[in-house]
Every structure is written in structure tokens, then in C-alpha cells.
Amino acid sequence: MLERLNDAMAHVERHLxxxxxxxxxxxxxxxxxxHFRRMFSALAGMPLSEYLRRRRxxxxxxxxxxxxxxxxxIAVRYGYGSGEACARAFxxxxxxxxxxxxxxxxxxxxxxxxxxxxxVEGSTTMQYRIVAKDEFRVVGKKVRVPLVYEGAxxxxxxFVRGLxxxxxxxxxxxxxxxxxxxxxxxxDLDPSRTEGxxxxxxxxxxxxxxxxxxxxxxxxxxGTWAVFANTGPYPQALQTLWADVFxxxxxxxxxxxxxxxxxxxxxxxxxxxxxxxxxxxxxERTPV
Numbered sequence: 001m002l003e004r005l006n007d008a009m010a011h012v013e014r015h016l017x018x019x020x021x022x023x024x025x026x027x028x029x030x031x032x033x034x035h036f037r038r039m040f041s042a043l044a045g046m047p048l049s050e051y052l053r054r055r056r057x058x059x060x061x062x063x064x065x066x067x068x069x070x071x072x073x074i075a076v077r078y079g080y081g082s083g084e085a086c087a088r089a090f091x092x093x094x095x096x097x098x099x100x101x102x103x104x105x106x107x108x109x110x111x112x113x114x115x116x117x118x119x120v121e122g123s124t125t126m127q128y129r130i131v132a133k134d135e136f137r138v139v140g141k142k143v144r145v146p147l148v149y150e151g152a153x154x155x156x157x158x159f160v161r162g163l164x165x166x167x168x169x170x171x172x173x174x175x176x177x178x179x180x181x182x183x184x185x186x187x188d189l190d191p192s193r194t195e196g197x198x199x200x201x202x203x204x205x206x207x208x209x210x211x212x213x214x215x216x217x218x219x220x221x222x223g224t225w226a227v228f229a230n231t232g233p234y235p236q237a238l239q240t241l242w243a244d245v246f247x248x249x250x251x252x253x254x255x256x257x258x259x260x261x262x263x264x265x266x267x268x269x270x271x272x273x274x275x276x277x278x279x280x281x282x283x284e285r286t287p288v
Contacts (some may be wrong), residue, residue, distance in 0.1 A: 001251040002116045004029040005039065015058050017077050022048055022191075031286070035256035037191055042246030045239040046190040054111030057093045059084070059119055061108040061223075064098045071098050093185045127229045128249065130182050130283075131178075138185050138261060140171045140204025142216035146196050147189065150239070154199075160203050168203070171215065175205035179265040179278055187218060206263070220261060226283045232270055234275035241279060255283040266281075 008025040025048070028210045042050045063074050073085030094108045096120045101108060102191035141163055145155035160168075172182050186206055190197035202218060211217040228249070230241045250256065262283030268275040 001029070001031070001039075004031070005046045005116050009038070009116075012052065013113060013235075014061050019079060019081075020052060031243055031256050032258070035193075035250075037193065037244055038257045039250060040150075041193045042243070044114055047194045049192050050194065051111070051114060054088065054093060055113070057090055058109075058111045059096055060090065060098075061101070061110075064102050065105065065108070067102060071102070073112045074098070075182065083240055084264075090109050091167050129227050130255075131225045131227055131280075133220075133222060133225060134206060136177065136206055136216040136220050137203045137211065138183075138187075138202050138212050138220060138263075139174055139207050139209070139215055140185075141167065142202045142204075142218075144198050145201045147193065147199055149195050152235070157202055159201070163203060170212075170231055171203070171205055174207045174209045174212075176207050176209055177264060179206055179280060181205065182264065184264045184266070185218070187263075193214050202261075223226065223258070223260065224285075225280050226255060228281070229277065231276040232274060234266070234273065234277075238264075238266070238275070238279075241277065244281070245281070256286050258282045258284045268284075 010023065010029045011028050012020055022037055023033045026033040029036055031039075037048055040051070044051055046054075060074050060078045063069055063077075069077070071084045071086070075083045078086070080086035080089065085226075087097050087099070090101075093111075094101065094106075095107070096104075096106045100106060141159075143155070143159045145159070146154060148154075168182065175181050183202075183206060185202035185205060187200045187202070188200040200218075202216065204216075204218075226245075226249075227239055228245055230237055232238075234239075236264065262282075263280035265278040265280070266275050267277075
């Protein structure tokens with residue numbers, strides 16, 4: 001998988017002067033567009049669209065300093081409809097406009113070319129299982145929140161705090177299958193997965209029980225799930241688990257991610273310093 005990802009990155013480099021779509025790169029990587037976006041953002045630490053923007057502006061910056069093309073020619077070459085649009089994007093990355101950069105020979109920022117490699121560390125073993133589930137419902141309370149990559153999500157913390165003990169207990173009583181008990185469910189994420197974009201967050205349970213009128217519900221079609229478990233310092237161990245799933249597990253196993261909600265079951269110790277977590281991700285077998 002990583003070799004094919006690198007083939008896609010080489011394709012990007014050959015075509016920085018024209019639009020390159022995620023669907024095009026996914027075909028080169030022999031996977032789905034959904035999985036390609038997920039893999040790239042997890043491994044690169046940024047959305048694909050942001051990487052493409054930075055790489056184009058990095059190469060455009062070199063051409064600005066070289067002085068062989070007009071600024072308008074450079075803007076058009078790298079996909080901007082006007083010199084003004086290019087100048088705004090250029091300044092956002094480099095901290096200086098293209099005209100000033102050319103006049104003064106300013107130092108510019110650079111987004112290095114991305115390449116991926118698998119680092120095998122034999123000191124840890126990832127615990128996982130594959131589960132086939134029939135259609136089920138996620139039932140609880142839902143809120144629309146911004147995506148936050150590191151640390152606690154303040155919007156989620158405030159939302160859960162406001163639910164009240166009685167409501168949470170009533171939701172928990174509806175749990176009738178695994179993952180058991182209260183779970184955190186994320187759904188309807190923006191395809192770019194850019195930090196700050198919004199998603200649906202459910203403080204809920206997985207159930208087949210009838211849905212009370214005052215609760216929110218999400219019907220999840222039948223499908224296959226990869227379930228990853230770990231125990232350790234919270235939330236550091238959980239954040240490491242997320243990274244390892246995409247950096248280690250997916251490249252080494254015949255599965256790819258598919259559209260669907262992501263479900264997290266976390267059981268912290270009384271002092272909150274450590275936790276046992278189960279991460280449920282919707283997957284499908286990679287076509288041979």
C-alpha cells in the first residue's frame with residue numbers, strides 16, 4: 001500500500017501545473033477515494049488538499065524568485081484565476097507577496113515533497129479483531145461540533161456536561177449489543193478532514209431498541225468493522241492507537257476504510273489518568 005501511495009505522490013510532482021483530484025490519485029494507489037483521503041491525512045498530518053496547495057506554492061515560489069516568468073504567468077500556471085488570488089494564497093504560505101519576494105529576494109517557506117515508508121517496531125503488538133455486524137442504530141444525543149485533532153474537544157466536553165446524569169443513564173439503559181455502554185460516535189465528517197470543519201457527534205449507545213422521541217438516532221447499515229483495543233495513559237495511548245492504525249495496520253492488512261461512523265468506547269480509571277479503549281472503524285476487504 002505504501003509503495004502505491006508513493007506512486008501517487010510521484011504523480012502529484014509530475015502534474016503540479018494542473019489540477020490533480022483525489023479520485024485520480026486513488027486509482028494510482030489502487031484503493032477507494034475515501035480510503036486514500038483517510039490514509040493520506042492520517043500519515044501526512046494534513047488534508048490532501050492542503051498538501052497540494054502547499055506544494056504548488058512552494059514550486060511557484062521558486063519560479064517567482066527565478067524571475068523567468070511574469071507573476072501572472074506563474075499564477076495561471078499553478079491554477080489561480082488571477083494574480084490577486086495567487087498573491088493572497090502566496091502570502092498565506094510564505095508570509096510575503098510574490099511581487100515583494102521577487103523585488104527583495106525574500107526567504108520563502110517550503111513544503112517538502114511527501115514520501116511514505118513503513119517503520120516496523122517489534123516491541124509492541126496491536127490488538128484487533130474483525131466483526132461483522134447487522135444493521136443497527138446509534139441512539140443518544142447529537143450535536144454538530146468542529147473537528148479537533150489534539151486534546152479534548154471543548155465543544156464535546158461542554159455538550160456532554162450539559163446532558164445531565166439522568167439523561168445519560170437513560171441512554172445507557174438502551175445498550176443491547178457491542179460495543180456496550182456509552183460510546184462516542186463521529187459521523188458526517190467533511191471529506192477533507194481539515195481541522196475546524198464540522199462533524200456530527202453522538203453521545204450514545206449501539207442498539208436495536210425502539211428510539212425514544214426525545215433522542216437522536218443514526219441507522220448504520222450492515223457491514224464489517226475493525227476493532228482495535230488498547231490500555232494506557234489517557235488520552236496519549238488513544239492518540240497513539242489512531243496513528244498506528246493508519247501507519248501500521250492498514251498498510252499491512254488486506255482492508256481499507258469505508259464510509260461510516262467511527263465509534264469509540266472508552267472506560268477510564270477512577271482518577272482519569274489511564275483508560276481502556278476500543279476503536280471501531282468501518283472497513284472492507286481490499287479487492288484482489
